[in-house]
Amino acid sequence: xxxxxxxxxxxxxxxxxxxxxxxxxxxxxxxxxxxxxxxxxxxxxxxxxxxxxxxxxxxxxxxxxxxxxxxxxxxxxxxxxxxxxxxxxxxxxxxxxxxxxxxxxxxxxxxxxxxxxxxxxxxxxxxxxxxxxxxxxxxxxxxxxxxxxxxxxxxxxxxxxxxxxxxxxxxxxxxxxxxxxxxxxxxxxxxxxxxxxxxxxxxxxxxxxxxxxxxxxxxxxxxxxxxxxxxxxxxxxxxxxxxxxxxxxxxxxxxxxxxxxxxxxxxxxxxxxxxxxxxxxxxxxxxxxxxxxxxxxxxxxxxxxxxxxxxxxxxxxxxxxxxxxxxxxxxxxxxxxxxxxxxxxxxxxxxxxxxxxxxxxxxxxxxxxxxxxxxxxxxxxxxxxxxxxxxxxxxxxxxxxxxxxxxxxxxxxxxxxxxxxxxxxxxxxxxxxxxxxxxxxxxxxxxxxxxxxxxxxxxxxxxxxxxxxxxxxxxxxxxxxxxxxxxxxx
Amino acid sequence: xxxxxxxxxxxxxxxxxxxxxxxxxxxxxxxxxxxxxxxxxxxxxxxxxxxxxxxxxxxxxxxxxxxxxxxxxxxxxxxxxxxxxxxxxxxxxxx
Numbered sequence: 397x398x399x400x401x402x403x404x405x406x407x408x409x410x411x412x413x414x415x416x417x418x419x420x421x422x423x424x425x426x427x428x429x430x431x432x433x434x435x436x437x438x439x440x441x442x443x444x445x446x447x448x449x450x451x452x453x454x455x456x457x458x459x460x461x462x463x464x465x466x467x468x469x470x471x472x473x474x475x476x477x478x479x480x481x482x483x484x485x486x487x488x489x490x491x492x493x494x495x496x497x498x499x500x501x502x503x504x505x506x507x508x509x510x511x512x513x514x515x516x517x518x519x520x521x522x523x524x525x526x527x528x529x530x531x532x533x534x535x536x537x538x539x540x541x542x543x544x545x546x547x548x549x550x551x552x553x554x555x556x557x558x559x560x561x562x563x564x565x566x567x568x569x570x571x572x573x574x575x576x577x578x579x580x581x582x583x584x585x586x587x588x589x590x591x592x593x594x595x596x597x598x599x600x601x602x603x604x605x606x607x608x609x610x611x612x613x614x615x616x617x618x619x620x621x622x623x624x625x626x627x628x629x630x631x632x633x634x635x636x637x638x639x640x641x642x643x644x645x646x647x648x649x650x651x652x653x654x655x656x657x658x659x660x661x662x663x664x665x666x667x668x669x670x671x672x673x674x675x676x677x678x679x680x681x682x683x684x685x686x687x688x689x690x691x692x693x694x695x696x697x698x699x700x701x702x703x704x705x706x707x708x709x710x711x712x713x714x715x716x717x718x719x720x721x722x723x724x725x726x727x728x729x730x731x732x733x734x735x736x737x738x739x740x741x742x743x744x745x746x747x748x749x750x751x752x753x754x755x756x757x758x759x760x761x762x763x764x765x766x767x768x769x770x771x772x773x774x775x776x777x778x779x780x781x782x783x784x785x786x787x788x789x790x791x792x793x794x795x796x797x798x799x800x801x802x803x804x805x806x807x808x809x810x811x812x813x814x815x816x817x818x819x820x821x822x823x824x825x826x827x828x829x830x831x832x833x834x835x836x837x838x839x840x841x842x843x844x845x846x847x848x849x850x851x852x853x854x855x856x857x858x859x860x861x862x863x864x865x866x867x868x869x870x871x872x873x874x875x876x877x878x879x880x881x882x883x884x885x886x
Numbered sequence: 887x888x889x890x891x892x893x894x895x896x897x898x899x900x901x902x903x904x905x906x907x908x909x910x911x912x913x914x915x916x917x918x919x920x921x922x923x924x925x926x927x928x929x930x931x932x933x934x935x936x937x938x939x940x941x942x943x944x945x946x947x948x949x950x951x952x953x954x955x956x957x958x959x960x961x962x963x964x965x966x967x968x969x970x971x972x973x974x975x976x977x978x979x980x981x
Contacts, residue, residue, distance in 0.1 A: 482961075498961035591941035605940045634947040635940065703924045714901060721902070724974050725965035734977050744904040752903055753916055756894070759901040760917065761924075769887070773927045775937035780930060782938060815919050831941025856942075 399424035400561035404470055404618045407564060411469070418458065418469030422451035422513055425471045429515065429562045435543055435886055437535045438557040440476045441484050441517040447471065450513050467625065468511035473563035475554050476517040477524055478609070479598040480504055483514075487600050488532035489522045491720050491727045491746035501598025502630045503567060503609055510625055515563055519553030522748045523717065524574055524602045526550050527820045530811045531750045538807070540881035541583060541846055545804040548578030551612070555582040558612045559881050565622055566612040571602050572705050573799075573824025575610030576836040580799035580849025583838045583879065585613045585866070587623065590857045591831035592637035595630030603712035604635075606705075606828040615876065616837065616867040620644035623859065639857050647860035652868040653687035658792030660695035663823055669802045675840035675848040676798050682872060683796075683865075693791070697784050700777050701826035706818060707761050707774035708829070714758025720746065753814060778829050785830045789855040794865050797823050799836040799849035823851060833859050837866045838875040845882065887925070889918050 399421055402410070410416040426444040433439055454469045479485045479497035481504070486492045500508065507514065521531040529537045529552025537552045539545040540560040547556040551568030555578035558566050568575045570588035579586025588610040596607055611622040624645065629638035659680060664673055684690050722728040722742025729741030747755070761770035788795060801822055810817045827834040832853055839850040850869075854862040894914050898905050905913055956962070959972055968975040 495965055496961070498956075498958055498965075631949065635942065637942060699926055700930045703926045706920065707924055707927065718902075722967065723976060725962075726967075728967035732977070735979055738977065739902045740904050743902050747903075752905075753913065753920075755901050755903065756897055756913060757917060757920055759897050760889075760921075763897060763900065766887070769928065770921075770924060772937060773930070773932065774924075775939065776932035776935045777927050777930045778938040779935040780932050783935075814916050815923060818920070818923075828941075 400428045400564075402564070403614045404564045404621060407470060408466060417455055419451045419455045421469065422447055422471055425515060425563060432560050432562055432883070435538060435883060436540055436556050436560045436562070437537050438518055438553040438560065438562060439516045440486055440488060440519050440534055440553070443483065443514055443516045447513045447515045454511060465510050469513060471513045471515045471563050472507060473516055473518045473554060473557045473566035474504070474514055475520055475551050475566070475568045477520060477569055477600045478503060478567060479600070480514065480517065483517065485517065485600065486534070487523050488520045488534055489746065489748065489751070490533045493533070493727060495725055497598070499598065502595035502632060503626045504598065506625055506628070507567075518551070518557055518566060521550035521552070522751050523600070523713070524550040524569055524571055525713070525750050525754055527573070527577060527817050528805070528811065529553060529578075530807065531748055533748055536807060539582060539804045540883055542804065542844070542885050543883060544885040545806055545846070546581070548581035548800070548804060550574040552578045554612045555579050555584060555586065558582070558584050558614060564614065565618055567626070568610050568612055569599060570608055570610045570828065571606045571709060572828050573821045575612065576824050576834055576849070576851055577800050577820065579612055579836045580838075580851075581804040581847065583847030583875070583881065585616055585619050585835065585837050587611050587619050587835040587859075588827070588833065589623065589627065589859055590833045592635055593627050593639065593833070593857065593859070595628070595633040595636050597630055597632040601716040603709040604716060605712060606709055608828075616863060616870050617645065617648055619835070620648055620863050637857070642860075644859060644863055647863040648867045649864050650868050650871050652683070652865060655688040655794065655865060656792045657683055657688050657690045657865075658788055658795045659690060659692045660788070660795060660797060661692050662694065662696050662698055663797035667801050667819065667822065668798055671842040672798050672800070672802060672848050675842075676796070676850055679839040679850050679869065680796065682869065686868060686872060691792070693788065695784055695788060695795070697781050697826055698822055701781050701829055702818065702822050704774040704777040704781065705821065705825035705829055706757070707770050708778065710754045710758035711762050711771050712758070714755045714762065717751070717755055722746070750814065781826050782830045785832060793854075793861050795853040797851045797853070799823060799851040803842050803846035803848060827853055832856060833862055835862045835866050837870055839873070841879055845879070847879065887921060889914060889921065
């Protein structure tokens with residue numbers, strides 16, 4: 397048995413049957429990290445030693461007859477944007493290179509309460525701005541399916557670590573697709589819930605009205621299980637919503653007869669790679685075979701949504717990133733004569749080019765003279781996008797699109813062309829703008845063996861519906877049994 | 887809309903950023919390209935629509951205005967580039 401290839405629910409079964417111990421599981425993952433990290437480069441901070449110690453302590457208690465939680469001793473990886481007490485949280489930026497959070501994010505408190513083992517902080521685009529993880533200050537993460545390609549972004553380290561079996565599951569964040577797109581490019585499951593379902597307290601802010609924590613898992617059952625852990629109202633996040641207790645694993649049902657699926661034809665047009673489109677069409681045919689009612693319709697918002705996204709996200713970022721000033725907990729430039737110089741030099745030296753680009757764009761669209769033409773207009777388009785989705789969900793239970801217009805691209809292919817990188821988000825951003833839940837599930841590979849993802853979008857707080865649709869499809873198609881990463885092109 | 891070099895430098899200054907001479911052209915070109923694309927929002931059929939600020943209905947969330955002391959001052963200050971007597975140390979603001 398190869399321990400690191402198992403899903404978390406499989407690990408749990410083996411723990412219950414005493415086929416495996418917590419120490420054996422953690423040891424297997426630590427060995428795997430030691431073997432694969434040099435090729436994949438997913439971690440900013442490894443916590444393997446601490447993890448082994450924690451595993452041994454939990455195992456001791458189990459051996460002494462103590463009853464521990466169902467997820468106690470299950471390893472996890474955390475995107476380095478989520479604050480972890482006593483451990484560096486860098487946001488993959490020189491600005492926060494040495495920042496050690498004095499407190500845990502609410503999601504970390506939940507992970508720790510389950511006694512899961514955090515094996516490390518995972519790489520990302522600096523401040524979550526990017527779609528390839530190439531904008532990290534520290535390193536470039538590689539795609540386990542082809543090491544010459546990107547893992548997607550911004551949560552590329554999280555996706556690559558799960559795909560490479562270095563952790564069984566991971567947390568990420570999604571502002572415009574940063575969970576779903578890397579999940580798609582790395583052939584795993586990624587879910588971004590409805591805005592407000594998971595607390596943002598302790599998650600470094602990029603664009604506060606769009607940011608959500610999301611989960612990366614090997615299959616849909618694990619996805620429901622991890623969502624159960626991290627979802628829930630938090631008084632420390634005033635945008636968090638109280639939807640009452642829910643058990644998302646109850647949505648793991650195979651029968652989807654009568655499920656109404658809307659196919660927005662604009663998401664299958666220009667710019668979508670033909671192999672991606674063909675794979676999606678096959679998945680849609682499978683849904684019909686399973687008894688779903690599929691209908692094509694028009695949702696002509698993608699191009700407006702992308703422009704709106706970059707206006708709103710950059711505007712919010714320009715404000716949110718104002719706090720990094722060299723004063724209290726960030727990088728500080730040397731030899732500054734006065735406070736103003738500390739601000740300017742620290743920010744100019746501490747932020748990477750993409751972050752500065754977005755701060756400048758955000759400042760521009762908020763500045764007098766351009767506010768009405770860009771920011772205010774974008775806020776109106778946000779209403780339009782929400783209205784269009786609202787209309788669609790009067791007719792359909794879920795909407796199915798590609799997650800990404802292409803499979804994973806080559807390292808360096810888009811990193812010097814910001815506009816081209818932005819276009820990679822075309823299928824995902826509208827979901828954030830409307831605050832909806834979306835899940836990406838693998839639905840095939842292209843001729844070169846690179847994974848393709850299908851995005852299933854649900855109405856607000858209808859996570860159960862997209863989990864059910866994803867689970868039923870996964871059980872029929874068994875992607876994980878057919879394909880796995882090859883680590884080629886080392 | 888055409889962005890001038892002066893405008894870019896003004897915006898950078900507002901954002902407390904300094905652009906090196908050799909960076910200005912690149913940022914100017916990037917900003918222009920992105921704005922040209924973003925202009926599409928001006929073609930959207932939104933004249934009759936109100937603005938939306940957040941993903942969910944905006945409502946006030948109230949709590950009691952109570953002081954909560956964060957005890958672990960050392961862990962806060964360990965991140966400070968310079969500190970003195972449990973305080974952040976910065977250059978003089980007022981001369």
